[in-house]
Amino acid sequence: MTSCSEDPAIFKENRTVFQIGDHPSWAKKVYNDSNWESRIKLIPEGQVFWSRTKIDILTAPEEFRPYGLQIDAYGEYEIFWDGVLIGKNGNPGQEAELPLEGELWLTFSIPTHLTTEGKHVMALRLSNYYFPDHVGRYELEIAEYKDLLTDLLIETSYMHVFAGAFFIASIYFLFLFLSNKKAYSTLIFSICCLFVFVLVLTVFNREYLSMHYSLHVVRLQVIHTFLLGISFLIPFYFSIQFPYPRQKLLLILYVGILLIIFLVNHHAYDFTVVSLVLSMWISSFGIVIYGAYNKVRGARLVLVTLLFPIVILLATSFVTSLYAGLGLILLGMLYLLSLRIKDQRLAYEDSLLQSTRLRLELLKKNIQPHFLMNTLTSLIDWVEEAPKKGVLFIEALAKEFDLFNQIEDQTLIPIAQEIALCRTHLEIMEYRKEINYSLEEEGIDLEQKIPPAILHTLLENGITHSLPLEDNSIKFKLIFESNSDFKCYSFLTFASTSLRQATSNREDGTGLKYIKARLTESYHSNWEFTSDSTSHGWQNTIKIYS
C-alpha cells in the first residue's frame, strides 16, 4: 500500500511465475522455470504450489546492515532466497488439517551474503486454502531490514496520533450533544470523528496486528462499512449546515447511490473505496458550493478545505490525500460547528439581555413619569379635597405596586394575578380620570399562565387612547378560548369612536413592542398578535399555538 523505502533504486522486481506441485529443487537460484505459468486462476483445496520471482539487487547492503523483505501475500508459505530458506509463515499444504497459523504481513531478514549486486531469485512454497482464486497477488518491498520495521512503526504511530485526535473530538462532541440533545449537527460530527478514528485504526494496524490472511476480507469489510458511514454523514452534515431545496429527496437518492456502490461489485475493494470517497466528495462539494453561492457564513472556508485534498491527490497518492482530506474536511466541519455554537451563545446572551430589559420595562411601568406624576397629582388633589377617598386611592396604588413586586422577576404568571393587576389599575385610573371603567371576563381558565403585564399593557393602551362613551364609561372585556391547536385571548375595548380620525397618529409602539417581546420570550415564534379598530372601539387578540 505504501512505499516505505527512502532509496528506490535498491532492487528491481521481475516477472513472477507459478507452478502447481512441490519439489525442493524449485527453490534453487538456478532452475529453468520458463514453462511456468505467469498466472493461475484457481488452485483448489489448499494444494501446494510454488512461485518464483527474479529480483535484481542494484546496490549491495552495507556491512552488518542486512536487507529485509516485506511481503504481503495470501496463503501460508515458506520463503527461499537463492535456494536458502529465510522464513516460514504457517504450514503450506496442511492448512485444512492444522489450525490457522501465520500472518498476513511479515518482514524477513535476508542474510547479507545473499544480497550481492546482481540477479537473485525469491521462491515461495505456498498453499492458499481460503482464497483459492486469489493466487499470486502480493506486495513486495526490499529495503534495509531495520528501516522496514522503523518506517512501518513511524507510519503507524503518526496515524494513531491522528486518529486519537478525532477520538478525543468524538467524545467531547458526544458530551456536548448529551448536554444539548437538540444539537444534531454536534452528534453527527461526533459520529464522523468516531468513524474516522475506527477507519484509521483498522487500516493502519499492520505493525502490531497479527492477522491471518483468511481474515483479510473481514478487515476490508469493516473498512468499507465505516467508509460508507462517513460517506453518508459528511454530506448529510453539510446538508444541515447549508440547506438546499428538496433536501430529503436528494439525500435519499444519495443513500441509494452509496448502497449500490457498497453492494455491487462487492469484492472489488479498491473500486468500492474510490467510488465511495468520490461520491462523498462530489456531493459535499455540490452542497458547499450551493452554500457559498447563497453566502452562508463559513461556506467559503469549507470549500477551500474540500479543494485542498485535490491538490494533495495530484501531489501524492490516493491514500495520503484520503486521510489528509478527511482530516481537513473534519476541521472544516469543526469550524462550522464552532460558528454555530458561537451563534447560539450570542443568541443566548441576547435572550438574557432581552429578559433583563423586559424586567426593567415592567418595573418602569409604575415609575415612568406620565403614570407616576399624574397619579401623584390626582392623589394630592384627592387628599386635599376628599381625604377619605384619597386614602382609598393610596390603597389601590399600594396594591398595584405590591402586585408588580410579586411578578417583577417572572416570565409567566397565573392569569388570575394578571387580571387582579388590571383591576387595580382600573381602580387607580378611575380616581384619576373620573371615568367609569369596567372589566368583564368570559371563559377564563384559571389554570392558565401568561407573560406578566401584557394584558395590563393592552389595558393601559385602551385607557390612554380612548374617550368615554356618552354615559362616561369605558368597558373592557377579556375573552379566553382554547382548542387543541391554540389558546386565544381577545381583549376588547368599548369606547367612543368619534375621534378616531383625529387621533390616528398613535404613539403606542413601545407598549406593543413589550407585548411582542414577552410573547417571544415565552413562546418563541408560536404566537400571533393582532390589534385592530372595530365599530365598538378596539380589539386585540393574542393567539398562542401549542
Place this chain on the structure above:
Amino acid sequence: MKILIVEDESRIAKRIERMTRDIFGDTLQSLKHIDNLHEALNFIKNSSLDLVLLDLNLNGDNGFDMLTTAVSESFHTIVISANKDQAITAFEYGVIDFVPKPFNRDRLEQAFNRAVTKEKTGDNKIKLLAVKKRGRIQLIPIEDLLYIKGAGPYTELFLADGTKELHDKSLEKLEQLLSYSFERIHKSYLVRMSEIKDITVESGSKYMAELKNGGLIPIGRTKYKDIKAKWL
C-alpha cells in the same frame, strides 16, 4: 382673562380649574376645559384667548403638534406636564412657563404671574418662533431673527435673509420670551443687541441704532442711556 385648559386627566383638570378661579377671581372672564387635542385645536382657531394651559401627553397623542399651534397664537402658553424632560424643548418652542406635575397652588400662581405681568422668562431660552404661514406653521430659528417691529396687535419679524414674517403675538409678549438677547430699544422695536453696529445721534436729538446689515432703527428717547450702557 380668557383661559383654556387642555388636560385629559379629569381630576387634574378640575384641580387646575379650581386653582385658576381662585387665583384670578373676578378678573377671569372665561375658563374652558377640553380633554382632547382635536377639540382643543378647533377651539383655539375659533376663539380669542389670553392664556392656554397645556398638557403635552393627551390620550397618547404627541402634544408637540398642539404646542406648535399654541405658541404661534397671540396668547401665552403654559405647559403643565408630568414629563420634566420635555421642559427644555417646551421652552425652546416659546412657552412662557413649564409647570411640572405634581404642582401646588403657589407654583401655578407663579406661572400665571409670569404670563400676566411682564416678567421675563429668565434663563430658559427660546430657540424657535412658530409663525402661521398659508395655513401651515413654520418654525423660524431665533438666530435668523434680526429685529421685530410692533404693528398694532401683531408684530413683524425681520429676518437675516431680508424677508419679513408676521407673528400673532404682541411685541410685549415676544419681549418677554426673547429677553435674553433682544432689547426693546423703542416702543415699536425689539432688536437683537449683538446686531447693533453703531449708535448715532442725528439732528434734533434723534438716536439711531445702525445694524450690521446697514438698517437704521430709532432708539426711544427715554431708553437711549440704558441701551447705550448695555450696548457698550
